[in-house]
Amino acid sequence: MDNGLPCSLLIASDGLDSALARMLEIIRVPETTVEVVSDSGEGAQKCGQIFGSVCAKMGNGAWTVEIIPAEIQPPPRTPAGGSGNRIRFGTEEITNWGDAANLVVAFNEQVLLGRIELDALAHDAIVLLENMWKTHADETIQKEWEGGLEKIRAAGYYKIVEVPMEEECLKIVDDARRGKNMFALGLLTCIYDRDVELVKAQIAHQFRKKGKDIYERNVELMELGYKWASKNLDFRIDVPTVRSDVPKVVMNGNEAIGMGAIAAGMQLCAMYPITPATSASHYLGEAYDKFGGVVHQAEDEIAAVGVAIGASYAGKVAFTITSGPGLSLKQEFIGLAVMLEVPLVVVDVQRGGPSTGLPTKAEQSDLMAAMFGQHGDAPHVVMAPATIEECFHIMVTARRIAETFRTTVIVLSDANLATGVQPFPRPKLDTRWLQTPLNLTPWPENKPPYDWDEQTGLSQRVIPGQPGGEFAATGLSHTSWSKVAYDPESHQQGCQMRSRKLAVLQQALQPPEIYGVDSGDLPVVGSGSPKGTIEEVVDRALAEYGDLLLVGWGSTKGAIEEAVDRARAEGLSVSSIHLSFLSPLPPGLEMIFCRFDRVMTVEINYSDEPDDPYISEENRRYSQLAFLLRAQTLVDVDCWSRVPGQPLRPGEILNAVRQRLRTGVMV
Amino acid sequence: MTHYGQSLLGCGMIDDRHFEMEDYQGTIARWCPGCGDHSILTAMQRLLEEEQLKPENTVFVSGIGCSSRFPHYMKTYGFHGLHGRALPVATGIKLERPELHLFVAMGDGDCCSIGASHWLHATRYNMDMLAVLLDNNMYGLTKGQTSPTTPQKFPSNTQPSGTYLRALNPISATLGVTNASFVAQTAEWIPPHLFETLKVAYRHKGFSFVRILQRCPVYTASIFEEAVRDPDLIELLIHDDGVWVKDLDQIYGHTFYHDPRDLNTARALAEPSDRLRLGIFYRNEDVPVYEEIRRLPSYTADERVRTLNQELDRYAV
Ligand SMILES: Cc1ncc(C[n+]2csc(CCOP(=O)(O)OP(=O)(O)O)c2C)c(N)n1
Numbered sequence: 009m010d011n012g013l014p015c016s017l018l019i020a021s022d023g024l025d026s027a028l029a030r031m032l033e034i035i036r037v038p039e040t041t042v043e044v045v046s047d048s049g050e051g052a053q054k055c056g057q058i059f060g061s062v063c064a065k066m067g068n069g070a071w072t073v074e075i076i077p078a079e080i081q082p083p084p085r086t087p088a089g090g091s092g093n094r095i096r097f098g099t100e101e102i103t104n105w106g107d108a109a110n111l112v113v114a115f116n117e118q119v120l121l122g123r124i125e126l127d128a129l130a131h132d133a134i135v136l137l138e139n140m141w142k143t144h145a146d147e148t149i150q151k152e153w154e155g156g157l158e159k160i161r162a163a164g165y166y167k168i169v170e171v172p173m174e175e176e177c178l179k180i181v182d183d184a185r186r187g188k189n190m191f192a193l194g195l196l197t198c199i200y201d202r203d204v205e206l207v208k209a210q211i212a213h214q215f216r217k218k219g220k221d222i223y224e225r226n227v228e229l230m231e232l233g234y235k236w237a238s239k240n241l242d243f244r245i246d247v248p249t250v251r252s253d254v255p256k257v258v259m260n261g262n263e264a265i266g267m268g269a270i271a272a273g274m275q276l277c278a279m280y281p282i283t284p285a286t287s288a289s290h291y292l293g294e295a296y297d298k299f300g301g302v303v304h305q306a307e308d309e310i311a312a313v314g315v316a317i318g319a320s321y322a323g324k325v326a327f328t329i330t331s332g333p334g335l336s337l338k339q340e341f342i343g344l345a346v347m348l349e350v351p352l353v354v355v356d357v358q359r360g361g362p363s364t365g366l367p368t369k370a371e372q373s374d375l376m377a378a379m380f381g382q383h384g385d386a387p388h389v390v391m392a393p394a395t396i397e398e399c400f401h402i403m404v405t406a407r408r409i410a411e412t413f414r415t416t417v418i419v420l421s422d423a424n425l426a427t428g429v430q431p432f433p434r435p436k437l438d439t440r441w442l443q444t445p446l447n448l449t450p451w452p453e454n455k456p457p458y459d460w461d462e463q464t465g466l467s468q469r470v471i472p473g474q475p476g477g478e479f480a481a482t483g484l485s486h487t488s489w490s491k492v493a494y495d496p497e498s499h500q501q502g503c504q505m506r507s508r509k510l511a512v513l514q515q516a517l518q519p520p521e522i523y524g525v526d527s528g529d530l531p532v533v534g535s536g537s538p539k540g541t542i543e544e545v546v547d548r549a550l551a552e553y554g555d556l557l558l559v560g561w562g563s564t565k566g567a568i569e570e571a572v573d574r575a576r577a578e579g580l581s582v583s584s585i586h587l588s589f590l591s592p593l594p595p596g597l598e599m600i601f602c603r604f605d606r607v608m609t610v611e612i613n614y615s616d617e618p619d620d621p622y623i624s625e626e627n628r629r630y631s632q633l634a635f636l637l638r639a640q641t642l643v644d645v646d647c648w649s650r651v652p653g654q655p656l657r658p659g660e661i662l663n664a665v666r667q668r669l670r671t672g673v674m675v
Numbered sequence: 676m677t678h679y680g681q682s683l684l685g686c687g688m689i690d691d692r693h694f695e696m697e698d699y700q701g702t703i704a705r706w707c708p709g710c711g712d713h714s715i716l717t718a719m720q721r722l723l724e725e726e727q728l729k730p731e732n733t734v735f736v737s738g739i740g741c742s743s744r745f746p747h748y749m750k751t752y753g754f755h756g757l758h759g760r761a762l763p764v765a766t767g768i769k770l771e772r773p774e775l776h777l778f779v780a781m782g783d784g785d786c787c788s789i790g791a792s793h794w795l796h797a798t799r800y801n802m803d804m805l806a807v808l809l810d811n812n813m814y815g816l817t818k819g820q821t822s823p824t825t826p827q828k829f830p831s832n833t834q835p836s837g838t839y840l841r842a843l844n845p846i847s848a849t850l851g852v853t854n855a856s857f858v859a860q861t862a863e864w865i866p867p868h869l870f871e872t873l874k875v876a877y878r879h880k881g882f883s884f885v886r887i888l889q890r891c892p893v894y895t896a897s898i899f900e901e902a903v904r905d906p907d908l909i910e911l912l913i914h915d916d917g918v919w920v921k922d923l924d925q926i927y928g929h930t931f932y933h934d935p936r937d938l939n940t941a942r943a944l945a946e947p948s949d950r951l952r953l954g955i956f957y958r959n960e961d962v963p964v965y966e967e968i969r970r971l972p973s974y975t976a977d978e979r980v981r982t983l984n985q986e987l988d989r990y991a992v
Contacts, residue, residue, distance in 0.1 A: 065992045213989070256992035263990075270983055273976075276770060298982050300971040302770060307796040311763035314756075314793075318767020321754060322734070322775065326767065344757055431992050437983055439976040472752040472768070472775055475731040480701065480746040480753030483739075491702070492747065 033243040039069075039098025040247055041106045041130075042200075044192055045123055046115035047084045048077050048091035051189030055113075056093020057429065058193055058210040062202050064258035064431035065210075067249035069101040071566070073655060074427040075123075076368040085141075085152070087122030094128075099248045102430070103395070103566025107659040109133055111199070111245070113192045115173070116141055117156035124163045126654075131164040134243075136195060138188070139170035169241065171195070176236055180228055190226045194233020200245055204234070255434040261399040261425030262288035265355060266295060268403030269327060271435065273442030274353065275301040276326035278315035280308050283367045284423040285331045285357040309334035313341040313354065320350050321481065322472050324443045325407050327353035332361045332374050335381065342416055343382035346506060348481045349458065349467070351410035353403070358422040358562075360653055369653035370424035372562050373613035375632040378418045379591050387507045388416040390591040394565035397432035398588070399425055404441045411443070413509045414469055420590070422612075424563040424655040451477030456488040458505070465508030510592045517589055519596030524572045524583030525553045555669060557604035558584040559645070560611065561633055564656050568610050571661035582665055584610075590636070598641040608668060609634040610661055611649040618646075696724045704748045706741060711863035711889035712809060716748055718863075718870045719778070719807075722877060723751070726776075733776040736765045738790060740782035741816045742809035742889070759790030762797040762806070766965075769802045773966045777804035784814045787823040787843055798852040800965040801882045805873070808845060808884070811891035812898050819894040826898060845886050846945040846956055850938070856881035856962040858941070859918070859955045862888040864903050868911070868953055871918045875955065881964055888951065902951050912944065912954025 042059070046052035053074060060072035075092040082089030096106040108130035114120035115138045123129060141153040160166065177184035177191050190211070197207050211226050259267070266288045269277060275296075279289045293303045306312035312328045319326035330338065335356045345352040358374045360366025378390050389409055393402045399421060406417040451470050457479040459467045467488075470477035479490045485499045486492055493499070560568045565586045575582040585600065587593065601607045615631035616623045630638065634647035648664040650656065699720040706712045723733065733751035737743035739758035746753025752775075756764050765779045786794050786808050797806065813831065814820040821831040823843040830837050849858045857879040861872040869887065876883035890899050902908045910929040913919040917935050924930060929950055933940060935958040944952055974982070 067992070257987050257990040258992050259990045267983070267986065270979070270986075273979070276767070278767065295986060297971070298986070299979055300973050302969050302971065304766075304770060304969070306763065306766075307792050310760065311766070311793055311796070314760050314763025315767035315770065317756075318736075318754070318764035318769075319771035320767070321764070322768040323771040326771070340757055341760065348754075348756075434987055434991065437980045437987075439980050442976045442979060472734050472772065473731055475729070478730050478750055478752050480735075480749070480755055482747070482753075482755040483757065484755070 031242055034246055035243060036246040036248070037110075038100070038247070039096065039102065039106075040111070040245060041094060041096040041109045042196065043075065043092060043094045043109040043112045043123060043128065044189075044196075045075060045090040045092035045112065045119045046189065047089055047119065048082055050091075050115050050185055052092035052113075052115065052192070054214055055189040055193045055196075056095055058207065058214055059196050059202070060093065060095040060097070060429050061210050061258055062197075062206050063095060063097040063200075063247075064256070064429070065206055066203055067251045068097040068099065068247060070095060070097040070258070070429070070431060071102040071105055072096070072429040073105040073424065076427070085116050085118040085149070087118050087125055090119035090122040092119075097247060099250055104570060104658060105428070105567075105655050107657045112136070113195060114138065115188055115192075117153055117160060121156055121159060124160065129164060129166065132166070133164065134167045134169065135160070136169050136171050136192075138173040140172065140174035142170075171236070176232055177229060180232060181225065187225075187229045190229035191233035191236075194230040194235070195237045197230065198234045198237035199241065199243070200247065256431045257434045258429060258431040259396065260287075260427055260429045261393070261396045261421055262357065262427070263291045264396050264399035265329070265403055265419075265421065266291040268400040269407075270295065270299055270301065271400070271437055271441050272404040272407040274325055274327050274403070274407055275299070276304065276316065276319045276324075277301070278304040278306055278312040278319070278326060278328045279330065280306055280312045280334060282309070282331045282334050284359055284426040285329045285334070285355065287426065288329050288355070288357070309337040310341060313338040313352075317341060317345050317348075317350050317352055320345075320352050321348070323446050325351045325353060325410050327355060327403075327407075329355040329357065331357050331359050332377070333364065335374055335377055339377075339381040340383075342388070342418070343384060343386045344483045345416045346382065346386040346388050347483050349414035349469075349506070350481070351414055351469070352416040353406045353410050353419065354416060355419045355421060357426045358420060360651065366653045368423060370422045370563065370655055371612050371651060371653070372420070372422060372564070373632065373651070374420060375561075375590060375613070376635070378420055379636070385503055385507070387510045388418065388591065389413070389510070389513065389589070390418045390420065391589055392420040392562040392587070393425060394562060394586055394588065395432065396425060396428060396430040400432075400435055402588075407443070409513065411469075412466075413513060414467065415506075415509060420562060422563050428563075446471065446473070448473040450475045457481075457490045458486075458488040460488055460505040463508075464512045465505035466512065514592035514595060517592070517594040519600065520585040520587060520594055522553070522557075522583050522585055522600065523569050524576060551603065552605070553603035554581040554583050555605045556580070556582045556665060557601065557607045558582065558661075558665070559587065559607060559609045559633065559637065560584060561587045561590060564610060564612065567656045567658045567661055570658035571665060574658065574662050575665050578666075580665065580669060582669075587633070590633070593636070593640055597637065598643060601641055601643040601645070606646060606668070607637075607643060608646040608648055609637065610656065610664070611647065612651060612656060613649055614651050615647045615649040690729075692729070694724060694727055694730070696720050699723045699730060699750050701746075701748045701750045701753075705744070707892055709890070709892035710741070711811065711887075711891070712742055712745070714863040714866055714869065715807070715809060715887055715889065716745065718866060718873055719749070721870055722873050725874065726877065728776050732774065733778070734768055735778045735780060736761045736768065737780040738782065738785040739816070740785050740814070742780055742782040742811075743785060745780035759785050759788070760793065761785065762790060762793040765804055765806075766797065766800060766802060769804060769966050770969065773803070773970070777802075779804055779806040781806065781808055782815065783808060783810040783812060783822045783824045783845075784820075787845055787848075791823075794849075795852055798849055798882055798884065799854045801854045801856050801962050802965045803880050803882070805877050805883045805885070807873070808886045809889045810845065810886050811889045811895050812842070813891055813894040815891050815894060829895075829898065831894075844945060844947070847942065849884050850942050850945055850957055854962050855884070855957060856959045857883040857955075858957045859884070860886045860888070860951075861918075861953050862899075862902070862909075862951070864890065864899070865909075865923070865953070867920045867923060868918065871920050872953075872955070875918055879958060880960065881962055908950050910948075910950040910952045912952055912956065914955070916958070917955040
């Protein structure tokens with residue numbers, strides 16, 4: 009037994025097992041955050057994914073985030089090379105990745121340092137650290153270990169437990185690098201008292217494409233880790249689970265998008281590989297076989313969107329999925345789809361930009377590109393899912409809107425949702441979500457291919473195969489008969505008809521719900537007759553709903569709402585709204601904004617801070633949603649945004665809120 | 676054409692419509708007088724008539740350029756899209772609706788410059804469609820800029836002292852692509868050859884690539900002038916399995932009996948020579964067609980929902 013443990017976690021001898029059982033410290037918490045980090049290639053991500061799924065399946069609320077190095081093969085044992093997973097789970101629903109990890113399993117001290125540098129650990133975190141480096145044959149590595157440990161100890165009051173992972177795994181496998189992840193899974197399974205059968209089932213799922221012996225080896229390693237932990241660790245952590253009556257499923261956002269596309273009846277996904285969008289097409293590549301669908305890997309992103317448009321033009325709505333650089337390439341075609349009124353769904357799983365930027369990291373900086381990236385006036389719909397669950401349902405909505413409004417719908421997901429895993433209520437599938445079979449009945453004589461309703465701009469779609477409907481769709485300015493026309497009236501009318509559709513959609517949307525404000529206080533927005541005497545109604549209508557309203561969109565919802573909860577618990581008067589529709593914006597925004605002293609967007613894209621050097625009211629660059637909201641509502645909307653290459657933490661947002669309310673720095 | 680009633684179609688009744696050439700004529704073509712595109716349009720309309728293609732099941736896809744106005748002049752479905760991007764759109768249409776008769780019209784800038792990668796990949800996908808390259812050796816619509824197929828030294832508005840580079844050879848290029856299954860060359864000023872070539876190309880199952888040498892009276896009149904006047908400058912590739920318009924032998928004395936299955940000879944013949952070679956360079960009926968490789972069984976809505984529910988089971992908590 010290694011006695012080098014810095015804390016009282018060591019166990020003197022095997023004979024004390026029973027005594028230990030009596031000494032076990034069981035820490036019960038409502039929620040906790042675990043990280044597993046290794047060099048890339050050592051499989052910490054698989055370990056984390058399995059552990060996260062098991063937690064969800066046992067009935068914990070959970071949210072997992074991948075820790076990804078930017079390169080595929082970063083140098084081993086470097087702080088920047090850490091790869092793995094963060095799993096935050098609790099008794100109640102978990103909506104974001106939280107602030108800091110309470111327990112970390114690290115495969116070497118350098119990747120652990122990387123996490124510490126990023127402020128990812130709670131100051132009292134428990135650290136389970138592979139200790140093979142301490143006695144490594146290479147002296148430089150030994151030195152690194154010593155230096156590393158010194159830094160680690162200086163950084164916090166961590167409980168460091170050295171774990172002989174290598175030594176243990178070598179009992180079963182020749183190459184321990186390929187086994188430690190399952191050993192680590194065993195450690196976690198024991199510490200958090202997870203259902204071993206479920207763990208095995210998840211291992212089986214994870215390695216379903218591999219042979220039976222691989223599965224068995226992995227289970228053996230997991231059990232070895234479990235045994236080591238039960239013998240050597242004197243604490244257990246209990247995060248009570250609750251079985252909910254609502255059946256749930258657990259998956260990541262890209263799988264949800266893929267499944268949502270199937271549920272929406274979209275049978276063609278045309279794409280070109282790009283992180284972090286690609287995994288959706290991996291999922292579909294496998295799943296589509298069972299549904300009669302096709303993932304077409306095109307020669308580039310331009311061709312991919314062209315294929316999707318061709319397919320949509322000729323029949324059912326198809327979609328393309330990409331990330332920032334690919335979105336840039338698709339813009340000309342998106343403008344064409346808008347002009348031709350061919351329904352189209354474009355999914356952009358955003359990553360850090362500009363240029364190649366941060367290929368694996370979350371950012372929300374494509375909003376402007378999605379809205380305005382096309383040349384000319386190309387009105388279309390832009391939506392953003394806020395949760396994994398919404399990733400699924402948004403595809404059904406997007407397809408329906410694209411078809412009903414004969415337009416393009418851009419769906420803005422991001423790397424956080426793409427790789428994050430969260431349980432959500434199992435969708436109750438409906439055959440009506442699917443597309444109806446093609447209608448090839450004759451097209452009425454004298455009915456133009458763009459039979460625009462003058463009021464709404466809406467028109468019925470005609471597709472090849474319909475006798476009498478023959479027309480040449482054209483990207484040139486055209487009349488309702490699709491005849492090329494350069495005269496002022498025709499172009500004015502075409503632009504108007506395409507634009508009008510957005511106004512019609514906007515009127516069908518609901519005002520956003522305010523989070524934080526008690527529902528009884530909700531301002532009267534939209535329809536419905538107000539209750540009470542005239543005085544009461546007027547009072548209510550003029551009432552202030554708080555000091556600060558946060559406005560978010562996309563994957564930040566959970567973190568923003570948690571920050572609101574914590575701020576309110578501190579007595580701060582803060583609420584939030586979260587927008588699913590960015591184009592058109594939902595109704596009621598200005599009315600809601602007016603009830604708050606201040607309005608501030610919270611986003612993962614760049615903005616100037618008001619007190620930055622050279623920054624003045626005149627030149628401050630706002631974050632992207634703030635820019636839009638200011639233009640649309642004429643309200644002096646402020647913003648707080650960061651581009652950390654990772655999801656926002658609720659604690660960070662809370663700090664920003666405190667600071668804004670204290671300093672009152674508003675522009 | 677006999678008029679169908681609302682009741683005729685979609686009820687399994689016999690469709691006995693007969694189509695005349697004018698049934699395929701869209702709006703009046705607005706190309707310049709003397710433009711070779713007129714003759715190609717006529718040949719195409721004749722082809723549709725000969726094949727009795729139903730206008731509603733026929734789609735013409737194009738890019739942007741003078742030649743890409745093609746779909747407007749056909750009374751079929753049409754898609755006049757983006758410069759260089761006709762082929763991806765056609766790919767999508769064919770994947771979704773393999774039963775449609777699909778035609779693609781491209782200019783030389785369209786196909787060989789901005790759309791070159793799609794051209795290469797469409798050749799490799801080998802989907803069943805007829806792609807015609809209306810090659811006037813120049814950018815027409817944008818008024819006389821050098822194109823990849825402009826002959827070296829020929830002046831243009833962007834290279835007024837003469838085009839610097841040797842011209843790209845679309846026939847050799849296509850023949851070099853894996854899965855090329857049909858490659859032919861013809862000239863719009865020899866209508867019988869043009870028509871026959873289009874017909875054989877249309878009947879080929881797979882990606883039929885036909886380069887049509889096309890006069891532009893405004894910018895490249897002189898390039899083809901001699902070949903138009905002097906039949907001696909033309910060599911016809913003939914074969915029982917190729918294009919062999921018997922009467923043309925009287926005018927064009929130079930013929931070469933070339934078996935279109937012979938790829939090596941095709942590649943040699945594609946190299947520049949003293950004469951313009953017209954005919955089928957290569958045809959291979961055995962290359963798999965992408966839309967068939969990717970064809971999957973279709974399922975009912977109930978089946979889909981059932982399968983998706985099974986899929987959700989795998990992810991159930
Ligand atoms: C993205 C883009 N770039 C450039 C153009 C301008 N443009 C239109 S047609 C054309 C070239 C036309 O030449 P070609 O393809 O040979 O066809 P032709 O007009 O000779 O038939 C160009 C450069 C465009 N429409 N779109």
